[in-house]
Amino acid sequence: MTFSRRIVWVFWRNLVSYKRFVLTTFLASLIQPLFYLITFGIGMGAYVGYFGGKPYLYFLVPGVLTTSVMMSATFECLYGTFVKIVHEKLYDSLIATPVSAEDAVAGDIAWGAFRGLVSGGLMMVVAIFMGILPVSLLSVLLLVLLMVFVGVLFGSLAMIVTAFAPNFDFFNYYSELVITPMLFFSGVFFPLDKFPGWMKALAQFMPLTHAVAIARAIFNGDYGRGLIFNFLVILALEIAAFLAGVRLMKRRLIK
Amino acid sequence: MSVIIRADSLRKKYGDFVAVDGISFAIEEGECFGFLGPNGAGKTTTVRMIHCVSPKSGGTLTVLGSEAHVDNRAVKQRTGVIPQEITLDNDLTVRENLQVHAHFFAIPGAEARRRILELLRFVELEKRRDSKISDLSTGMKRRLLIARALLNQPRLIIADEPTTGLDPQARHLIWQRLRQLKGQGATLVLTTQYMEEAQQLCDRIVIMHQGRILKAGAPSRLIEEEIGREVAEVRAAPERDAALLPRLAPLARGHERVGDTLYFYCDDGRPLLKAMLELDLPDTVHRPASLEDVFLKLTGRSLIE
Numbered sequence: 001m002t003f004s005r006r007i008v009w010v011f012w013r014n015l016v017s018y019k020r021f022v023l024t025t026f027l028a029s030l031i032q033p034l035f036y037l038i039t040f041g042i043g044m045g046a047y048v049g050y051f052g053g054k055p056y057l058y059f060l061v062p063g064v065l066t067t068s069v070m071m072s073a074t075f076e077c078l079y080g081t082f083v084k085i086v087h088e089k090l091y092d093s094l095i096a097t098p099v100s101a102e103d104a105v106a107g108d109i110a111w112g113a114f115r116g117l118v119s120g121g122l123m124m125v126v127a128i129f130m131g132i133l134p135v136s137l138l139s140v141l142l143l144v145l146l147m148v149f150v151g152v153l154f155g156s157l158a159m160i161v162t163a164f165a166p167n168f169d170f171f172n173y174y175s176e177l178v179i180t181p182m183l184f185f186s187g188v189f190f191p192l193d194k195f196p197g198w199m200k201a202l203a204q205f206m207p208l209t210h211a212v213a214i215a216r217a218i219f220n221g222d223y224g225r226g227l228i229f230n231f232l233v234i235l236a237l238e239i240a241a242f243l244a245g246v247r248l249m250k251r252r253l254i255k
Numbered sequence: 256m257s258v259i260i261r262a263d264s265l266r267k268k269y270g271d272f273v274a275v276d277g278i279s280f281a282i283e284e285g286e287c288f289g290f291l292g293p294n295g296a297g298k299t300t301t302v303r304m305i306h307c308v309s310p311k312s313g314g315t316l317t318v319l320g321s322e323a324h325v326d327n328r329a330v331k332q333r334t335g336v337i338p339q340e341i342t343l344d345n346d347l348t349v350r351e352n353l354q355v356h357a358h359f360f361a362i363p364g365a366e367a368r369r370r371i372l373e374l375l376r377f378v379e380l381e382k383r384r385d386s387k388i389s390d391l392s393t394g395m396k397r398r399l400l401i402a403r404a405l406l407n408q409p410r411l412i413i414a415d416e417p418t419t420g421l422d423p424q425a426r427h428l429i430w431q432r433l434r435q436l437k438g439q440g441a442t443l444v445l446t447t448q449y450m451e452e453a454q455q456l457c458d459r460i461v462i463m464h465q466g467r468i469l470k471a472g473a474p475s476r477l478i479e480e481e482i483g484r485e486v487a488e489v490r491a492a493p494e495r496d497a498a499l500l501p502r503l504a505p506l507a508r509g510h511e512r513v514g515d516t517l518y519f520y521c522d523d524g525r526p527l528l529k530a531m532l533e534l535d536l537p538d539t540v541h542r543p544a545s546l547e548d549v550f551l552k553l554t555g556r557s558l559i560e
C-alpha cells in the first residue's frame with residue numbers, strides 16, 4: 001500500500017465540489033435525526049421521563065448524534081463513491097496522476113468522515129438550541145474527535161461494500177441488513193439492559209453499540225470502566241475495516 | 256535519439272481473455288508514435304500499461320527509465336494523459352478542474368495559476384473558464400482534457416483517440432495543438448482509428464489487431480510496401496471474377512475481393528486502367544493508395560467483432 005499527502009488534495013477536491021451542495025445536504029442530513037428527536041424525544045420522553053437522574057433527551061441526543069454520523073459517512077462512501085467510480089469516472093482520472101488508488105480511497109473515507117462530522121455537528125447545535133447541552137466544553141471537543149473517529153469507521157465499512165457493488169440496488173442489502181438493525185439494537189433509543197441475553201450479546205457485535213456508549217458517556221461526563229473496552233473494539237474494527245476497504249477498492253479500481 | 260518507452264513481449268490478460276498478446280516496440284524521445292487498430296485491438300489496454308494505471312500480465316515494459324507498474328508515481332508525475340473517455344469532474348468548473356489537478360501533481364499555487372491561464376489560452380477556452388462542464392460541447396471537453404494533461408509539463412504525452420466524435424474543425428484544432436507540442440520536444444503516443452489522423456501526426460505507427468502488432472513502420476513506407484502507389488476498385492459481381500481476373504490481375508501487384516468489389520493494388524496504374532477501359536467496366540474508381548488500404552488489407556475488410 002502506498003499512501004501520500006495527496007490524500008489531503010483528494011479531500012480538498014470534494015470540499016470544492018461540496019460548496020455547490022452544502023445547503024441541500026444540511027437539510028438532508030438534518031431531517032432524519034430531527035425526526036427521531038421529535039418522535040422519540042418528545043413523544044417517548046413524555047412517558048419515560050427521567051433516565052439515570054436526567055431527562056430522557058440527555059440519553060437520546062448522543063445516540064441520535066452518533067447515528068447521524070454513521071448514516072452520513074455510510075451514504076457518502078456508498079452512493080457518493082459509487083457515482084465517482086462508475087458514473088463520473090472520476091477515479092480513472094485520479095489514478096492517472098501521482099495520486100495512488102490508496103490515496104484516492106483514503107481521501108474519500110476522510111471525506112465521508114467529514115460529512116459525518118457535519119451531520120453530527122448540526123445535530124449538536126440543534127440539541128443545544130433545545131437546551132440539551134453536553135456537560136462541558138471538553139465534552140464538546142471530545143465529541144468532535146469521536147465523530148471523526150466513528151465517521152472513519154463507518155466510511156471504511158461502506159467502502160468494503162462499495163468495492164463489491166455492481167449497482168445501486170446492492171446498497172439496499174447493506175442498509176436493510178446491517179445499518180437499520182444497528183439503529184434499533186444498539187441502544188440508541190433505549191438502554192440494552194432490559195433485552196434478553198442473546199440480544200445483548202448480539203448488540204456487542206454492532207459497532208454502533210460501542211460508539212453510542214462512548215458518545216453518551218462523553219456527553220454526560222459519566223465515564224465508566226467499560227468504555228476502554230468499547231474504545232478498543234471500535235479501534236480494532238476501524239483499523240481492519242480501513243485496510244480492507246482500501247485494499248478491496250484498489251482491487252476494483254486497478255484492472 | 257534515445258528510447259523512452261520499450262516493450263518486450265508485453266502481455267495483458269483480463270481473466271482468461273488475452274487483450275494484448277506479446278507485443279514489442281520501442282518509442283524514441285521526441286517522436287509521435289501511433290497505435291492504429293480497430294475496436295478492441297488492445298490500444299487502450301497498451302497505453303494504460305504505459306502510463307502505469309494497469310498492471311501487465313507478462314513481458315517487460317520500461318517507461319522513462321523505470322519499470323512500469325501501478326505504484327510508479329515517478330512516471331505518472333512526468334506523463335500527461337488524454338484519456339479516451341471524457342473523465343472531467345462534472346461537479347467543478349473548467350478552472351476548478353485544472354486547479355484540483357494541479358494539486359495532484361504538487362504544482363505550487365502561483366505557478367499553477369500561471370499555467371492554467373496559459374493552457375486555457377492554448378486550447379482556446381479562456382472565455383469558458385468559469386463554465387460548468389455540462390455546458391461545454393464535446394470539442395471543448397476534449398480540449399480541456401488536453402489542457403489538463405499538460406498541466407505538469409509532461410515529457411511524455413499519451414493521447415487515446417483524442418478526436419473521436421469531433422467535427423472537422425475541432426479535429427484540426429486538436430491536431431495543430433498536438434503537432435505544436437511535438438514541436439516543443441514532447442514525445443507523443445497516440446492511439447487512433449482514423450487513418451488520416453495517423454498520417455497527419457505520426458512519424459511511425461504500429462497496426463494492431465486482436466492484441467498483436469501486424470506491421471510497424473512509417474505511414475508512407477507501409478503504404479508503399481503493402482499496397483503500392485495506386486488503387487483501382489472495380490464494382491463487379493463475384494461471378495465475373497473468372498472473366499476479369501486473368502486480364503487484370505497480372506497488371507497489378509495484388510488484388511482482393513470484398514463483397515461486390517475487386518481491389519487492385521499497383522505502383523503504376525496505367526496499363527491496368529487501359530485494360531479496364533478495353534473491358535468497358537461501368538463502375539470503377541481509381542485513386543492514390545492510403546493508409547486505410549493498408550489497414551483494411553491487414554485487418555480484413557469485413558467487420559471484425
Ligand SMILES: Nc1ncnc2c1ncn2[C@@H]1O[C@H](COP(=O)(O)OP(=O)(O)OP(=O)(O)O)[C@@H](O)[C@H]1O
Pocket residue numbers: 255269272274292293294295296297298299300301339448
Ligand atoms: N477491464 C476489462 N475487463 C475485461 N476485458 C477488457 C477490459 N478492458 C478491455 N477489455 C477487452 O480487451 C480488449 C481490448 O480492449 P481495448 O480497450 O484495449 O481496445 P481498443 O483498441 O482501445 O478499442 P477501442 O478502439 O474500442 O477503444 C477488448 O476486447 C475489450 O473488450
Ligand SMILES: [Mg+2]
Pocket residue numbers: 298299300339415416
Ligand atoms: Mg480504446
